[in-house]
Amino acid sequence: xxLFLMIGLVAxxxxxxxxxxxxxxxxxLAVASVFLALVFFRMNAVYAGVFEVSVVAGLITVLFITAxxxxxSDGDVTESKRHLLVFPLFFAALAVIDILVMRKxxxxxxxxxxxxxxxxxxxxxxxxxxxxxxxxxxIFAGVLAVLALFxxxxxxxxxxx
Amino acid sequence: MNNLWILxxxxxxxxxxxxxxxxxxxxxxxxxxxxxxxxxxxVTLALISSGYARNSLMLAQALTIxxxxxxxxxIATALAIIISINRHTKSLDVRKLTRLKG
Numbered sequence: 639x640x641l642f643l644m645i646g647l648v649a650x651x652x653x654x655x656x657x658x659x660x661x662x663x664x665x666x667l668a669v670a671s672v673f674l675a676l677v678f679f680r681m682n683a684v685y686a687g688v689f690e691v692s693v694v695a696g697l698i699t700v701l702f703i704t705a706x707x708x709x710x711s712d713g714d715v716t717e718s719k720r721h722l723l724v725f726p727l728f729f730a731a732l733a734v735i736d737i738l739v740m741r742k743x744x745x746x747x748x749x750x751x752x753x754x755x756x757x758x759x760x761x762x763x764x765x766x767x768x769x770x771x772x773x774x775x776x777i778f779a780g781v782l783a784v785l786a787l788f789x790x791x792x793x794x795x796x797x798x799x
Numbered sequence: 800m801n802n803l804w805i806l807x808x809x810x811x812x813x814x815x816x817x818x819x820x821x822x823x824x825x826x827x828x829x830x831x832x833x834x835x836x837x838x839x840x841x842v843t844l845a846l847i848s849s850g851y852a853r854n855s856l857m858l859a860q861a862l863t864i865x866x867x868x869x870x871x872x873x874i875a876t877a878l879a880i881i882i883s884i885n886r887h888t889k890s891l892d893v894r895k896l897t898r899l900k901g
Contacts, residue, residue, distance in 0.1 A: 640803070644810045651814060651837045655821045660829050667833055674840055681851045686843070686863040693867050698836065698874055705878040706829060709885040721824065732816040740809045747801050751854070761857040762864075769861065773868045780872030787879040 640680060647673040652729070656721060664702040671695035685758050807848035814841030828881045828891050832874060839870045 650670035657663045671694040678687035762770070814837055821834030843863045850859020881891070888895050 641806075644806075647840070648810060648813050648817070651817050651840070654833050654837065655817055655825070655830070660827070663830065663833055667836055670837075670840065674844060677844065678847055681847060681856075683847045683851070683856055683860050683863070686847055686860040689864050689867050690843070693871060694836075694840075697871060701875055701878055702829065702832075705882055708882050709829075709891060710889065718824075718826075724824070725820065728820055729817070732813060736809050736812050736816075739812075740805050743805055744802065747805065749801060756857070758857045758860060762861045765858065766861045766865070769865045773865055776869050776872045780875050783876040784879040787876075787883050 640677070643673050643677050643680070646670075647677065652725075656725060660706045661703065664699055664706065667702070668695045668699040671699075801852060804848055804852040807844060811841045811845045811848075814838070814844065826893055828884075828893055829878075831893070832877055832881075835877075836870070836874065839866065842866060 647670050650666045650673060654663045654666035654670060657666060671690055675687045675690040675695065678684075678690055756764075818834045818836075818838035818841065821837065822831055825831055825834065843866055846859050846863050846866065847856075850856045850862075853859075884896065885891060
C-alpha cells in the first residue's frame with residue numbers, strides 16, 4: 639500500500655511536469671499532494687497531512703488556477719519536443735542510480751533512536767516558538783509583496799490611459 | 800523502520816530529481832513554479848519520514864508546517880510576479896524576459 643501511494647505520487651508529479659496543458663499540470667500537482675497527504679496519514683503524521691491537503695492541495699491549486707486564468711498568452715509557450723525522448727532516459731538513469739545507492743545503504747544505517755514527550759501543540763508552542771514568529775513574518779511579507787505588485791500594475795495601467 | 804526510511808529517501812531523491820529536471824528544461828514560468836512545488840513535496844516527505852524513523856514525529860510535523868507556510872508565501876509572490884510580467888510581455892515564456900540582458 640505504501641509503495642502504491644509513493645508510485646502514485648511520483649507518477650502524478652511526472653504528469654504535472656510533462657503535461658502540455660497548464661490546467662492539467664496544476665490538477666495533477668493537486669492529486670500528487672493528496673497522495674503525499676495519504677502517505678503522511680499512514681505514518682501517523684496527522685497534522686502535516688491535514689496541512690498538506692488543505693493548504694498545498696487546496697490553496698496552492700486555487701492560486702495556480704487563478705494565475706493561469708489571469709494570464710493570457712499570445713500563443714502557447716513552445717516547449718521543445720525532445721522532452722518525450724529525454725525525460726524517460728533521464729528518469730531511468732536517475733532511478734537506476736537511486737536503486738543502486740539505496741541497495742548499498744540497506745542495512746548499513748544504524749538504528750535511529752530518539753524520543754519525545756508531549757503533544758503536538760506543546761512541541762509547537764514550547765520548542766518552535768521562533769518558527770511561529772518567523773511564519774507570521776513570512777505570511778505578512780508575502781501579503782505585502784502581492785499587494786505591492788498588484789498596486790504597481792494598476793498605477794502603471796492608469797498612467798498609460 | 801530503517802528500511803522504510805531508505806525506501807522513502809529513494810522516492811525523495813526521485814521527486815527532487817524530477818523537480819530539478821523541470822527547473823532546468825522547461826520554458827513556461829508556471830511550469831517552473833510547479834517544479835519548485837515538486838521539490839518542496841520531496842523535502843516535506845524527507846522531514847516526515849525522518850521524524851517517523853527517529854520517533855520524533857511532532858517536531859518533524861512542526862518543521863513541515865513551517866516549510867509549507869514558506870512555500871505558500873513563495874508561490875503566491877512568484878505568481879503575482881508572473882501575472883505582472885504577463886501584463887507587459889503578454890507571454891509566459893522565460894526566453895522573452897531579456898530586458899535586463901546586457
